[in-house]
Amino acid sequence: MSVIQVSGISKRYGRTVALDDVSFEVEQGEIFGLIGPNGAGKTTAMECLEGIRVPDRGAISVLGVDPWRGLRALQHRIGVQLQEAQLQKRIKVGEAVRFWASLYPRHMDGDQLLEQLGLGDRTHVWFMSLSGGQKQRLFIALALINDPEVVFLDELTTGLDPQARRAIWELVRGIRQRGKTVVLTTHMMEEAEKLCDRVAIVERGRVIDVDTPARLVARHCPNRTVLVTTDDPSAEARFRVLPQVDEVSRAESVITVRGRDEVVTAVIQCVSQHRIHVTGFHTEMPTLEDVFLTLTGHRIRN
């Protein structure tokens, strides 16, 4: 069942085309990622879904509601984390959560939520003295306070260290576990790969492709690389004649074998059949990063 349907939305700011005929659907209970480089249009798309911007053309349905026209009704059912939006410097963590809760007729227990997000001991601290990761966790708390059905998280982990980022990933998975749908944006491919059930690759206002990370990789980058470390002088030649292999090269004792996805099995069988003595074996899978490179011809920055 899809909870969000986006069909053919476009949005311009003056001469900048931020979104150009964008369509995708988000399923109930999944973590859906919009990925793409800076300025690709992720935030614009997200804000159209949240009902705080209106597309010039196209239609959006979130939980069966047009977000722009039905914002009042929708606001109680969605949770929103905005990119780079701060809070009052001197608001206390507990105050913020209690205030946000008071704005919704149906809401969760703020203190309990803070406890769950690891902010239980920070309730009396001013916003300005929180660390980056703590601020982001507070924003998650505010996005979850009304127990929403769909949660929008825009660039939740930008600027966080790897450890804090992983902790946030765990929290987002926890949100999914409660049966909620999560839509997030990121320009970190690794994050999209580890966290998202499905992703839409956004580039210059267009959605280039939508699917699970694994299927995107399989579709656009079916190649695998196998690195075999061996001193067997016959190995290189034996790999070269395998039908699944496209390319073999050698540096010292490391042989690099490239080929389509069957190449890994082929190399393993070849090694065992010819009793090649191997001291190291390593496969390199293509990543979303490679998918992006293949699709757009350039690397995503950051």
Add this chain to the structure above:
Amino acid sequence: MLKGLWKLTWLEIKIFLREPLGVIGSIVIPAVLFLALGRIVTSRPVRFSNRLTDFVMVGLPVFVSVMIAISTALSLVTIMAIYREGGILKRLRATPLRPHTILAAHVMVKLFMTLVTLAIVMAVGARYYPVTVDARFVSFAGALLFSTLSILGMGFLIASLAPSGRFAQPLGSLILYPMIGLSGLFVPVEEMPDAMQRIASALPLTYAVSLLRGAWLGDAWSLHMGDIGVLTVVFIACSALSARLFRWQ
């Protein structure tokens, strides 16, 4: 959403009071100014000319009140700029709060601060201007709140027009402070040259000063319907314009 309005107002009052510079600027400075001026004026056993006496007994409290109103409006302009640039306005707007509730809460905070400041200033200056909480003081406080509301309207308009946060405060000062000069506080409007009179009568502050002066002297509000009318129109016009021009991000 009256509940939301009250909650946000109270929250913002608490946050404002935690900001040392804001509190010093809006409460301590007017109080010290009032005290210092009062002291200078009363410590000299010089015989004042009538005009000077009038200024000391009437003009000075009105002047300090107008300063309170203007610094309140400037503080509003600054806060709006900071909140806009920090994305705080945008974040609040993504809640069920109505846009006008968010702005109205800031007006309420400012009116509250004006009242508190006035009370403190009067308490501090009680030695020179024996005022008690009587009908006259209540009327004066009401006049100040009314004038402040109108000036806050101008503040919102400035906040809507200022190209960026850094310009907001200087732009506001540049527009609001010079108005004091022609408001009739120092030279009565009737005694100004024609051209200046015309400018003065176009400035909202002139009517605020007239209302405040009247209230301080114990006039009934019915004598100042003209002032009240102009201040109301200014507030409504500025609010309507800023409602169209206000940028949330």
